[in-house]
Amino acid sequence: MALAIAASVGGTALSAGWSFGVGRLLPAGILATVAGVALPWRHQRPLAVVALTTACGMGQGLLGMLVTPILTAPMTIALYSVGVREDIRTRRAGALIAGTGMLITGTVLTLSRKEFFLSIVNPVSWAMLPIAFGSYVQVRRALAASRAEQAERAKEEEAHRRVIEERMRIARELHDVVAHHLALANAQAGTAAHLKRTDPEQAFAILDQLSGTTASALRELKATVSVLRQESDERNLAPAPGLARLPDLTAACAAAGLKVGVETDGDARDLSPAVDVTAYRIVQEALTNVTKHAARPEAEVRLAYTDRYLTLTVRNALGPAAVAAGRGYGLTGMRERALAVGGTFHAGRRPGGVFEVACTLPLHHRDPDEGKAP
Incomplete structure (x- = not known):
């Protein structure tokens, strides 16, 4: 003034x-x-x-x-x-x-x-x-x-999107770990109850295997929770499960009374960590569904390798419980996993009373979260 x-x-x-x-x-x-x-x-x-x-x-x-x-x-x-x-x-x-x-x-x-x-x-x-x-x-x-407000709004939307994605990822991981082992444990318990009078020794053997199944479930659940509680963004965490553990998975299924045949077409190729985890989890969830819904305790797993893709198929005979299949989160989780790594997914009935889960995954997919144990 x-x-x-x-x-x-x-x-x-x-x-x-x-x-x-x-x-x-x-x-x-x-x-x-x-x-x-x-x-x-x-x-x-x-x-x-x-x-x-x-x-x-x-x-x-x-x-x-x-x-x-x-x-x-x-x-x-x-x-x-x-x-x-x-x-x-x-x-x-x-x-x-x-x-x-x-x-x-x-x-x-x-x-x-x-x-x-x-x-x-x-x-x-x-x-x-x-x-x-x-x-x-x-x-x-x-x-x-206005630009600052838009940037802040975009930042909030991105944070919200990441929270939703992380929530879905946690739900998938917990479902895959808990549902699979609980299904095997349920099958083992049912078999043991059926054999406790006719074949007590076999029943006790299955109960011993049941103890191993629940212990494995607790280990995987503990590993998953420990990853979720990590405050740092370090990558030197426990190795994620992949197709290298497929024999252990089929052995656990066999212990629960599910006969699994594995067929491989083409030379096995190295997969990126994200694709390897996805393939393993899809097979795991598909076999879990077989345990719960199949007419017979049998399943066929086929891995077909090409220069760029892995085609994974799990087939089993349909049972009466198959009518209710798909009401849970198993198929949704498998589809989300396949799409997340750039693959395709299909599940449904096939001629001859067969239910088939099929997905095609690229051999390599860059994932910013690779290295984290699911």
């Missing part, structure tokens, strides 16, 4: 000294001081301050002062404040007030001086430029705020 008063009064003094002498300096100086003193209220009463500073500028011009940017500094500050802070309606009103005032002043001066450019164009331009520049600054600030 002090600078505005000093500039306005100084400009008044220069204009008076150069144009019409010092006789009109006092009233012009008073007008300049009033305009400067009004500036602190430009945020509370923007249009009133614009009108007052414009009127003071008009008065100085009509007193014969040369209307210059220094002389109209208070009006310029008030207009810039309106341009930066106020809405479009207030900006238009401020521009109209200042423009009209300067136009009237310029017209009067033109009648006496015959200097159209200096008397009209310049004052009106000085009135329009501050509010135009202030409006530009306001638009730039709004654009920056």
Whole structure:
């Protein structure tokens, strides 16, 4: 405010000294001081301050002062404040007030001086430029705020998406670990109960195997939970299960009374960790479904390797319980796993009373989470 008063009064003094002498300096100086003193209220009463500073500028011009940017500094500050802070309606009103005032002043001066450019164009331009520049600054600030808000919203959406994906991943892992071992344990317990009178020794042997099944379930569940509780992002965690553990899986199924045949077409090839885990989990879940729904405790697993893909097929004879198959999360989880590594998945009935789970997986898939034990 002090600078505005000093500039306005100084400009008044220069204009008076150069144009019409010092006789009109006092009233012009008073007008300049009033305009400067009004500036602190430009945020509370923007249009009133614009009108007052414009009127003071008009008065100085009509007193014969040369209307210059220094002389109209208070009006310029008030207009810039309106341009930066106020809405479009207030900006238009401020521009109209200042423009009209300067136009009237310029017209009067033109009648006496015959200097159209200096008397009209310049004052009106000085009135329009501050509010135009202030409006530009306001638009730039709004654009920056909008971009920041969009970036923050995108960040929140990305975080939400990651939470959903992580939740689905946890659900898949827990389902695969718990459902498989519980299905085997249930089959073993049922077989032992059936044999406890006719073949007690075999029943006790199956119960021993049941203990191993539950212990394996606890180990895998503990490993999964330990990974989920990791606070760091280190990759040197326990190795993830892959097709190398397929013999152990079929042996566990055999112990539960499920006969599994494995056939391999083509030379076995190295798989990326994500694809290896996916293939193993799909076979595991498919055999779990066989244990629960098949007509006979038999299944066929076929692995077909090509230069770029692995085609995995699990087939079994349909049973009465197959009607209810698909109501759980097993097939959904298998499909999600296959799609996550860029593969395809299909499950359904085949001619001859056979249910088939088939998927085609690329041999290599880049996964940002590779190395984590599921």
